[in-house]
Amino acid sequence: MYHQIRNIEEYPNGGATLIPTYYYQFLRLLNENIHLFLNYFFNxxxxxxxxxxxxxxxxxxDGTRYLPDLVDYFSVNIYKNDC
Incomplete structure (x- = not known):
């Protein structure tokens, strides 16, 4: 069902298989299909x-594109130790 956005790659260093999904492909899903795809992907x-x-x-x-830069976040939002 989701074969068009699910790929299978094999790394030459050890032959491990990788399942990448690209964020731009993921965004093409309709909202009701996103949860179904994530369930399929993690299974x-x-x-x-x-x-x-x-x-x-x-x-x-590229799935973390819209997450804030954690270093900036912590530098602004975590209390500094006054010791």
Whole structure:
């Protein structure tokens, strides 16, 4: 169902498989499909076959674009120690 926005890549260094989804593709989903896709994505990422992880890495590439810079956030919002 979501094969058009879910990719499977293999890293040459050790052969680990990676499931990347790109944020710009994720944004194309309708709101009601976002929760369904996330459920599908995490079930796929955390799936095990014969007690082994099938896909050790799942990434939503560029998914933190809209998070604030944590260093700036903490420097402004965390109380400074007066010691």
């Amino acid at each position: 796929l990422v955390y799936r095990e076959t014969n007690q082994r992880v099938q896909y050790p890495i799942g990434v939503i590439d």
